[in-house]
Amino acid sequence: MKELKLMKGNEALAEAAIRAGSDAYFGYPITPQSEVIEYLMAHNPYERTGMVVLQAESEVASINMVYGAAGCGKRVLTTSSSPGISLMQEGISYIAGAELPCVVANVVRGGPGLGTIQPSQSDYFQAVKGGGHGDYKLITLAPATVQETVDYVKLAFELAFKYRNPVMILTDGIIGQMMEKVELFEQQPRLTEQFDWATKGKVSGKDHVIITSLQLQSEEQEKVNLRLQAKYREVEKNEVRYVTHHCDEEIDYMIVAFGSCARIAQKAMEEARKQGIKIGLFRPQSLYPYPYDAINKMAGKLKGILTVEMNAGQMLEDVKLAVNGKTKVEFYGRFGGMIPSPNEILNAIKTKLIGEK
Amino acid sequence: MSELIKPENLVYQKSKVLTDKVMHYCPGCGHGAAHKMLAEAIDELGIQNETIGVAPVGCSVLAYYYFDLDMTEAAHGRATAVATGIKRVMPDKYVFTYQGDGDLAAIGTGETIHTCNRGENILIVFINNGIYGMTGGQMAPTTLEGMKSSTSPFGRDIKTMGNPLKLTEIVAQLKGTYYVTRQSVHTPGNARRTKRVLKKALEYQKLNKGTCFVEIVSNCPSNWKMSPVEANKWMEENMFPFYPLGDIKVPEQ
Ligand SMILES: Cc1ncc(C[n+]2csc(CCOP(=O)(O)OP(=O)(O)O)c2C)c(N)n1
Numbered sequence: 263m264k265e266l267k268l269m270k271g272n273e274a275l276a277e278a279a280i281r282a283g284s285d286a287y288f289g290y291p292i293t294p295q296s297e298v299i300e301y302l303m304a305h306n307p308y309e310r311t312g313m314v315v316l317q318a319e320s321e322v323a324s325i326n327m328v329y330g331a332a333g334c335g336k337r338v339l340t341t342s343s344s345p346g347i348s349l350m351q352e353g354i355s356y357i358a359g360a361e362l363p364c365v366v367a368n369v370v371r372g373g374p375g376l377g378t379i380q381p382s383q384s385d386y387f388q389a390v391k392g393g394g395h396g397d398y399k400l401i402t403l404a405p406a407t408v409q410e411t412v413d414y415v416k417l418a419f420e421l422a423f424k425y426r427n428p429v430m431i432l433t434d435g436i437i438g439q440m441m442e443k444v445e446l447f448e449q450q451p452r453l454t455e456q457f458d459w460a461t462k463g464k465v466s467g468k469d470h471v472i473i474t475s476l477q478l479q480s481e482e483q484e485k486v487n488l489r490l491q492a493k494y495r496e497v498e499k500n501e502v503r504y505v506t507h508h509c510d511e512e513i514d515y516m517i518v519a520f521g522s523c524a525r526i527a528q529k530a531m532e533e534a535r536k537q538g539i540k541i542g543l544f545r546p547q548s549l550y551p552y553p554y555d556a557i558n559k560m561a562g563k564l565k566g567i568l569t570v571e572m573n574a575g576q577m578l579e580d581v582k583l584a585v586n587g588k589t590k591v592e593f594y595g596r597f598g599g600m601i602p603s604p605n606e607i608l609n610a611i612k613t614k615l616i617g618e619k
Numbered sequence: 620m621s622e623l624i625k626p627e628n629l630v631y632q633k634s635k636v637l638t639d640k641v642m643h644y645c646p647g648c649g650h651g652a653a654h655k656m657l658a659e660a661i662d663e664l665g666i667q668n669e670t671i672g673v674a675p676v677g678c679s680v681l682a683y684y685y686f687d688l689d690m691t692e693a694a695h696g697r698a699t700a701v702a703t704g705i706k707r708v709m710p711d712k713y714v715f716t717y718q719g720d721g722d723l724a725a726i727g728t729g730e731t732i733h734t735c736n737r738g739e740n741i742l743i744v745f746i747n748n749g750i751y752g753m754t755g756g757q758m759a760p761t762t763l764e765g766m767k768s769s770t771s772p773f774g775r776d777i778k779t780m781g782n783p784l785k786l787t788e789i790v791a792q793l794k795g796t797y798y799v800t801r802q803s804v805h806t807p808g809n810a811r812r813t814k815r816v817l818k819k820a821l822e823y824q825k826l827n828k829g830t831c832f833v834e835i836v837s838n839c840p841s842n843w844k845m846s847p848v849e850a851n852k853w854m855e856e857n858m859f860p861f862y863p864l865g866d867i868k869v870p871e872q
């Protein structure tokens with residue numbers, strides 16, 4: 263049954279994980295996402311659906327538990343925040359290399375180092391450009407609302423199994439901590455399918471199943487890489503997601519922003535439009551694959567683009583790649599846990615894009 | 620000859636839990652015998668189709684080619700976490716890890732202790748050869764005092780390099796472990812005892828009473844720079860006094 267509720271982002275994520283028919287969650291507490299495991303522990307998923315929840319001794323252990331369980335063909339997820347996600351990188355690389363499905367949510371906080379527990383978007387590079395070692399990609403979804411967080415948990419599992427690839431939900435301390443109205447989707451059944459590729463005990467008459475990312479022969483390892491690259495091209499063809507505001511109207515300028523930052527940017531855009539500035543907002547929902555083509559198409563008709571992020575300009579590089587010199591690209595960002603205000607963004611529109619003094 | 624090759628004359632057969640792949644282990648290395656004992660234990664219990672194994676990073680990284688079992692290859696040191704993930708979603712399967720001393724007692728110490736402390740119902744097979752075999756004979760946490768390795772070329776100096784670690788004795792103290800023992804596979808008698816021990820440990824898994832931990836004190840002729848015979852003699856004279864064979868924790872009757 264669908265349900266309308268007022269929920270905190272992290273708790274909604276946890277409830278969505280149960281409802282998505284997850285088989286297991288492995289995690290380790292860290293602010294600002296500890297509510298995920300707290301909610302799971304308090305809401306008896308094992309009694310409700312048979313979902314296993316385990317607090318591991320570290321993020322290194324959690325991601326390797328995810329690896330083991332994902333190799334059994336189960337729906338498995340973990341969540342953490344920046345320092346914890348850094349610790350998981352080796353495991354994520356193994357999961358990508360062994361081509362296993364799983365969902366990892368990063369409720370980003372400011373860095374580097376122990377940084378701050380306040381929200382940030384400074385793990386963009388880590389999420390979309392690799393993170394761990396080797397040539398691999400994480401399908402990366404960036405929700406801007408608690409509702410999208412919930413919907414993306416379900417979508418993330420669908421994509422993870424469709425492509426047998428880890429999927430990252432890149433959210434932040436704002437969305438994780440704020441309360442919003444959400445419509446929760448109906449309880450999905452847990453998987454009953456026995457996948458050929460999964461470890462489940464050798465099936466008589468069939469080859470034994472091996473989950474590994476190791477190929478000692480370079481020729482073989484190159485083949486693995488070519489297979490991965492072919493898969494990523496498919497992902498890039500099929501899974502680009504974004505929303506636009508006023509971008510199909512006559513506009514001179516456009517803001518590009520993702521996640522919670524896009525909501526603040528939207529306020530700034532509305533204010534700018536009230537003041538007669540012809541401006542729209544482009545919000546990528548998938549950060550990998552990135553909507554390069556859509557932004558490139560827009561760029562030709564624009565006098566300028568302002569990228570707004572809660573970091574020192576990471577997605578900015580992808581916006582520039584997309585624009586490819588067709589128009590000027592400016593940047594406004596706050597970092598270290600600071601959140602830009604709509605007024606600051608409005609000011610950046612005027613000074614950086616329009617060139618007012 | 621041909622009249623001799625008859626089923627009724629069969630005295631020994633390779634376990635069907637081992638594949639036909641030629642093992643890459645050096646001559647005289649204990650890994651081969653340890654694999655064989657584990658495979659035979661699984662075979663004799665008739666649980667080949669219900670067993671999932673986890674291979675480590677180390678010389679036995681390719682164990683998944685040799686066991687005809689569904690297997691996962693874990694990152695260096697993380698085998699027991701991987702096995703935890705498997706066992707938690709497949710509680711009816713027999714799950715084991717097979718790990719070297721670098722894997723289990725250095726980089727994976729945290730996972731080893733916490734897995735044992737949670738009492739995960741898995742079997743941990745721990746191959747202690749006192750050295751890092753795969754990477755060319757560097758010092759392991761288990762390297763004996765004074766023992767030479769490529770990173771302790773003048774012998775392990777306790778003052779600067781720390782003491783050899785007896786992780787098996789440590790996990791035996793944890794409530795989560797059910798059965799903890801130390802064996803070897805360097806003689807037919809020891810190998811047979813190890814097989815009995817492995818069978819018992821796998822049978823215990825059905826009871827859901829906690830972690831079974833089987834250390835096998837082994838050798839590394841290549842990196843000890845000895846012949847197989849010398850290596851086994853050296854192991855008896857030097858490894859066994861420090862790592863004595865026998866049960867360390869047995870189930871309470
Ligand atoms: C994260 C990481 N660090 C280091 C290595 C390199 N490495 C591979 S095997 C190994 C040691 C293996 O020794 P041991 O576990 O004792 O097994 P053996 O080879 O002796 O059987 C090391 C350090 C690695 N693969 N991954």
Ligand code: SF4
Pocket residue numbers: 643644645647648649650678748752753838839840841842
């Ligand atoms: S290097 Fe040592 S542990 Fe590795 S296979 Fe050779 S003898 Fe065995």
